[in-house]
Amino acid sequence: MNQQPIVLEPNSLYFPPVENADEEGLLAYGGDLSPERLLLAYKSGIFPWFNEDSLILWWSPNPRMVLFPKKIKISKSMKKVLKSTQFKLTKNTCFQSVLDNCSAIEREGQEGTWITSNMKTAYLELHKRGVAESYEVWEDEELVGGLYGINLGDVFCGESMFSLVSNASKFAFIHLAKELQENNYKLIDCQVYTEHLESLGAEEISRQTFISYL
Structure with a gap:
C-alpha cells in the first residue's frame, strides 16, 4: 500500500521500503547527496530527481x-x-x-x-x-x-x-x-x-x- 513520503534525516543513512512510494513513485525527501547515500539509493532501486529550488526528492517508480x-x-x-x-x-x-x-x-x-x-x-x-x-x-x-x-x-x-x-x-x-x-x-x-x-x-x-x- 502506498504511504506518504517520509522526511530523511541528514545524519541517518536510511531509506524506507520502495513499496512505500506514492502513485507517482515519490518515496522520500530531504537527507543529503553524500556518496554513501547515493550508492545506497541506487542499490535499493531509488534515485534523486528534483529542481534547484526544491528539497531533495527520492523516487522509486512503478513500473520501471x-x-x-x-x-x-x-x-x-x-x-x-x-x-x-x-x-x-x-x-x-x-x-x-x-x-x-x-x-x-x-x-x-x-x-x-x-x-x-x-x-x-x-x-x-x-x-x-x-x-x-x-x-x-x-x-x-x-x-x-x-x-x-x-x-x-x-x-x-x-x-x-x-x-x-x-x-x-x-x-x-x-x-x-x-x-x-x-x-x-x-x-x-x-x-x-x-x-x-x-x-x-x-x-x-x-x-x-x-x-x-x-
Missing part, C-alpha cells in the same frame, strides 16, 4: 523503464552511422563536460534542470570513486554527445544523455548496450518511460521485478 542489453534496437540508418567514421567514442575522458552538457541541454516540457550544482558535485565525487562513468561522442575532435550513469557492477543506472548533433546520444547508448551485453550485465536502468527510449528497445517492468534484478 529498463533496457536488457541484448534487446537494443538498431535502425538501418543507425547501422550505417555505426559503420561510418563520423563519430568516435571515448569513456571517462571528460566526465564533467558530459555532466555540464546534460544539465545545459533544453528538454521539451521541462523548465530548468534537475542536474543542480549540488548534484554535479555529488556525481563528480562518485566519478572520482570509479562508480559514475561517462561515454563521450566526438565529431572532428569536438564533443557532440554523450551520457553518464552509475555502474553497479552488473546493472548500469543511466542518468542523462545529450546530443548536439543528430544521432550522437544514440551512438553512445548503443555502444554502452553492446559493451554491457559483452560483460553480461543484467540491464540498463532507464528510470521512466519515454518514446525515445522505447524506440531503442527499452521496456517497462514492475518495480518488484526490477528490485529482484538488483
